[in-house]
Amino acid sequence: MSVHPMILSGRGVTAVLGPTNTGKTHYAIERMIAHDSGVIGLPLRLLAREVYTRLVEKVGHHNVALITGEEKITPHRARYSVCTVEAMPRETTASFVAIDEVQLAGDLERGHIFTDRLLYLRGRGETLLLGAATMRPILEQLLPGITVVERPRMSQLLYAGSKKITRLPPRTAIVAFSADEVYAIAELIRRQRGGAAVVLGALSPRTRNAQVALYQEGDVEFLVATDAIGMGLNLDVDHVAFAQDRKFDGYQFRNLNPAELAQIAGRAGRHLRDGTFGVTGRVDPFDNELVHRIEAHEFDPLKVLQWRTKAFDYASLAALKRSLDAAPTISGLARALPAVDQQALEHLSRYPEVADLATTPDRVEKLWEVCALPDYRRITPAQHADLISTIYADLVRRGTVNENFMAEQVRRADFTDGEIDTLSARIAQIRTWTYVSNRPGWLADPTHWQEKTREIEDRLSDALHERLTKRFVDRRTSVLMKRLRENAMLEAEISVNGDVFVEGHHVGQLTGFRFTLATGGDGPDAKAVQGAAQKALALEFEARAARLHASGNGDLALSSDGLVRWLGDPVARLTASDHVMRPRVILLADEQLQANAREHVVARIERFVNHHIGTVLKPLDDISRAEDLEGLAKGLAFQLVENLGVLFRRDVAEDVKSLDQDGRASIRKYGVRFGAYHIFLPALLKPAPAELITLLWALKNDGLDKAGYGDLIPMLAAGRTSVVTDPSFERTFYKLAGFRFLGKRAVRIDILERLADLIRPLLQWKPGVQPRPEGAYDGRRFTATTSMLSILGATPDDMEEILKGLGYRADSVKAEDAAAFLASQGGAVAAQAEPAAEVAADHDDADASADAEPAAEAEASASAEPAAVEGEAVAVQAPAEDGAEAVEAKPVLLWRPGTRQDNQRQGGRPQGDQRRGGGPRQGQGQGEGREGREGGRKGGAPARGKRHDGKPEGGQRQDRHDRHDRGGKPNAAKFEARPPRKEKPIDPDSPFAKLAALKEQMKK
Known part of the structure; x- marks a missing residue:
């Protein structure tokens, strides 16, 4: 068993403490490059990447190494190392050591790692501990002689109360503590405000960086995130709104304490610019005491730090487990709860196959090393232990992980299809194998697998960023809002098909002389978009008006719905006037078509309509203008025009009888036909004239507004000889279409x-x-x-x-x-x-x-x-055949x-x-x-x-006046042309016979 090392004093250690926005990380970077070598530990891989990038900009990429559990960039003879706290070396010869966010030493899950580093890891020349002011008492207790420097916040942090999500100001970060809640809020903001970036701890660092960049570059005005943003992310946030104030800390649901709320709220404000915080959604407003503590940065000091021994006993599995259960002997330290690695060890110690392999100190130490595999997939401890068991068995029996097994696991994750949850699960899967590939001695060809897993993770991260952006960001709105913030003049253009684009984004459609804003065009940029579009439309309207005025009749058409179309687009509609053949033209155009341009368009359309009617209905137009018709012929022609070319002969029987032969000849030369049932113009029975006639009648009689007429006109005018009638339609409508309404059918x-x-x-x-x-x-x-x-x-x-x-x-x-x-x-x-x-x-x-x-x-x-x-x-x-009925x-x-x-x-x-x-x-x-x-x-x-x-028979005169004698009596001979009809016998059982009998009785 290893001997527990002595707690070091605080000599040569400086604690730089204070709230957010005090420049602590920036100070540490400046101090590190002042030394010839240094190591800095950060709480998140995301922050390590950010600091690594800043150092590379200052001293060059060949001088900076990046070491995390999943990534290693180690230039030869690099002087500076940027690490996650877990990846920091246990011992170092570097001149400078810095540990950021040391208040995490009180975290139940990871706190023991931070405690270990701040107690035992030192730089030769300088050691900095960066964190919240709540660490001061415990640091002074554990590290006597430590130098404490408190830095004040550069700007004020003020409480702004409660606001609806849709009323939040731009440059707001909305905080929630579950992925479902984050996604729901982001979806709402996309619909109402154009879009939001999303930051969750479960996202890969590459995806989180891309989402943060989306917000930082101004493509979106809102950021929806978990408490991951509270860990040193440098964001241009003006306001932080809490949509939740409870979280699951790995063990239970609990309310955030004031210090945790302040750590997140402190993201608002940058440098000397003040920030605000508040609540939104279903969160109750903060009470006055809590608001005061956050604004004044007054929090309860941290009383104990989480601790776990570093003196592991590898003699056996039982000895290792006993060493992990050791309790601290120093006041201010508390034995940490079993972490993921210790939980995995507990499960594995019960596996017979693992117990059979872990029989020597080296193998027990190797097992403990494998147990450190992070649970990126967030699966159950038993499932996670099964994976560790497989890897451990390979390392003991083969010396390295079975590459066929690893290849199969990597292959399963190498797909970029699917939605957000699917891609997130694949990223968690590939991060596991990225960690494996970066462990020294675990693979026969680690370089290959490091490159392979990094490539897949990057590809999946990019796909996830794309899905998040597609789902939660309206790209058109985001780009336009960015241009508006820059006070730039929006550029608009119109395609040949009438599509209107502003800054390259489709914003609407120009049809004829009317502009329709695209769906979703009611966002915060709507007015600016319409303004930019209207400037382009004003010029386009004038150009179109000139082209229409100069166009031929072939470019214009009158459809059966009463619309005049120019090159297929409606530009006017017809309505009734005093004269049925001279309908009024109503222009379909926006207000941007003004003055002379509008008058020219209207005049051109009116000329087309009059020419079209005069051409298609030429026989009717000719007879309406006929000057050689006189007397009854002129009256009959007038009636024909009034009735749009069709008269029932019975309605003008007396006029026809009175019309002499010269009158008949004069009207017949205009194409009029005297039929047995109708007086009509046969040329108007063709489909085109019939359709136009019914349209003119419908305009005059509000027929276009009646259901069914619009569908019936083309059918009647399609050359059919007869059609099934609809009793709900007026019979006049059929007549003008060239049909006679006869019961269930109308016949041409x-x-x-x-x-x-x-x-x-x-x-x-x-x-x-x-x-x-x-x-x-x-x-x-x-x-x-x-x-x-x-x-x-x-x-x-x-x-x-x-x-x-x-x-x-x-x-x-x-x-x-x-x-x-x-x-x-x-x-x-x-x-x-x-x-x-x-x-x-x-x-x-x-x-x-x-x-x-x-x-x-x-x-x-x-x-x-x-x-x-x-x-x-x-x-x-x-x-009939025999037997047949x-x-x-x-x-x-x-x-x-x-x-x-x-x-x-x-x-x-x-x-x-x-x-x-x-x-x-x-x-x-x-x-x-x-x-x-x-x-x-x-x-x-x-x-x-x-x-x-x-x-004539019987010497009867041909003249119709001879039907009556001079005394006005009818000529009886006229009624003898047909023999009288024989009376048919009446069926005695019929109702008519019974009715006749009843009448006879009444007479008697």
């Missing part, structure tokens, strides 16, 4: 006129005189055919709705009766009908729209039943023009758009003379009193 107007072309010959057919065309029945009625279904893109059920909407009525006939009737007419097999397109060509006006060819849609072809079901439906039912054939619907009586039987309400009568009636959709022939070709039924060849 020109397609309805083609339907009339298909129906007309079926109602004009003369049985026994002409071959029966497909769909004809008896010259007065017809059946729906596949041609009709095809051009309408409709199913048989849709066809029934459409025909009813047009005013036709259906008679239901059994299939076998229809077949028998057609057989008696000699037309059981239908003659091939003339193609629809040819019929239209033969019977249509010169103004028939050649561009309105029907689209035989797939859905119509797929869903439409054969004509034999709804149309011809006359095939005789095949006899015969399927009854569907009845045949025979369609005929509706009468007033039909409408009255249906409750007096017309179907679809037929508001005055039911279907095509006499005088509706049919005229006399030339127009009568036209109506006969286009209408659903022939004019009464007409022969198939179009000439």
Whole structure:
């Protein structure tokens, strides 16, 4: 067993004591370089790095060594050594020795190491002990004759009370004592104030240095840290805010004492600049007594120092454990609690394999050396002991650590992916092997592993710094705030895509003449960013205004939502005015577009809108400007313009009848077509005009604000022949899009006129005189055919709705009766009908729209039943096979023009758009003379009193005025063109029969 050395006196030892910001470390550096050699011990690897850098700047890197548990930089014949206290030599020949933060000798975990160094390590010429003034009594007791120099604080430290985190001033360090709390605070500051640097004891020194640099260089205004910042970190902190005042010290949760609070609060203020401290978050404000003690630096003196013997007995494991349990014999020292190394030894002494190996003093000493491996990973003592056991077994049996084992452990840590916690765990893992690689004699090739582990640790540290910065720092805000602090003019630029950058950071988007600030642009730099951006935008607006004013119509477009777009960006929107074809232009531009530039833009957009409407709706524009129209023709043209190119013929029937042939010719030359159901301009049924017309109507009727119209316009204008209707939409909307609202479907107007072309010959057919065309029945009625279904893109059920909407009525006939009737007419097999397109060509006006060819849609072809079901439906039912039940054939619907009586039987309400009568009636959709022939070709039924060849029957005059005699009475012959209908027998069980019987009883 070693002999306990005598406690040295304090002769030649100087204690420089005082609060933070007294320049103690700076003084020690100056004193050390005044000697030819020296050693300085610091409490943290981070501080050792900082002091090493400062010394290198003064005396050169070849004269300074850095020695920590994980890092060794040892130039040949280096005169000065910078160490962590644990790495300081037990004995030295250096002229100067300094130990910083000696008050840590009272720390329960590491205190015994500081006590050992300050008691036994001395310089040949000078020894400095640096620390808090609370150490003075105990140092004077343990080291009689010591020289004590107290240095006052260079600036004042004042209490600033409690403030919310979001109200803390810039250059504030916020202190918490758990990683979760630190991260939560940093996240809040990033959202509210632009970002914060993060400093925790668990971070690697390289990562902590990078985070501190982020704060020191002004990239962020806030630092969120644990009490690690209280250990001599030189920071430009103006205010320290405590977000917590309790910590776990390795053994228990406890409140920080006044001296510990002061050590951290003292980071505020630098040199002669005063600092402040306070509380934030959920911490209660400090009481007056505590505030006074911190401000005046009045704390209870340290009464005892932690101590552990340095006289280890390596005779056996038991002897070593007994020596560690030795108690101090000097007043003022207390036996330290078992540290990590002693805890590991306790576990390992119970391992049989370790006990079998530790049989000699050398092996016991080697075991104690391995037990000094720091627990960087913060794992359980048992797990840490397992690792030590593996390393110890290799050292005893092989002489060095198994490099294959070490290579595998290092490989597992060599990944830079993952988030903050993952990277922190890998750094702790690689720091363990960095320590192993720096232990003398532990590895066969220590240089290789020192370089390898250092490279991996640096790479992981850089990745962790990047993750921390990405998560807790808004780089745009931090850079801009730094430039603002420097009172620099922010530079802004605009890309060709409209992205606006300030100092290289994206701050918003310029669309047309409107600037939108990017998400998150409401931070402390928002006003400055907007100001810098607006200066660039003012010039850009003028340049864009000039380009727009000089642009061609091809660069501008009017979309279905009423927006005018220039090169794809909205620059104006249309709104209603007094004239439906002259909408008002509302400019979409920020206030920066001013004066002449704004007027030029508005004028250019108005010219485009007027030109676009005049071009796309040229037929309507031409007829609105026509000067050669007179009388009824001019009135009819005015109505067409007011109704945007479509009139129901029934609504202007009297005007059409009164219009002479010259008037018809004058208006027809403007592209107007007189159809069976509509007076319209076929050229406006194309997709582009239809879309523009519906847009103008929607603007006039606030339609753009109604749900669904925006989606319906493109569909109606996409060239469809028919679409499923939405009852919630106005029927006028469909009409202006070129469609007729007919029950469940809306059909394009020109397609309805083609339907009339298909129906007309079926109602004009003369049985026994002409071959029966497909769909004809008896010259007065017809059946729906596949041609009709095809051009309408409709199913048989849709066809029934459409025909009813047009005013036709259906008679239901059994299939076998229809077949028998057609057989008696000699037309059981239908003659091939003339193609629809040819019929239209033969019977249509010169103004028939050649561009309105029907689209035989797939859905119509797929869903439409054969004509034999709804149309011809006359095939005789095949006899059922033996044992099979015969399927009854569907009845045949025979369609005929509706009468007033039909409408009255249906409750007096017309179907679809037929508001005055039911279907095509006499005088509706049919005229006399030339127009009568036209109506006969286009209408659903022939004019009464007409022969198939179009000439009057029975010597009747062609003039429509001959319908009445001179006495004003109707010409009775007109009503004899169709034989009276036979009354059908009434089913006695029907409600109508019972109602009729009840009426008869009431009459009696």
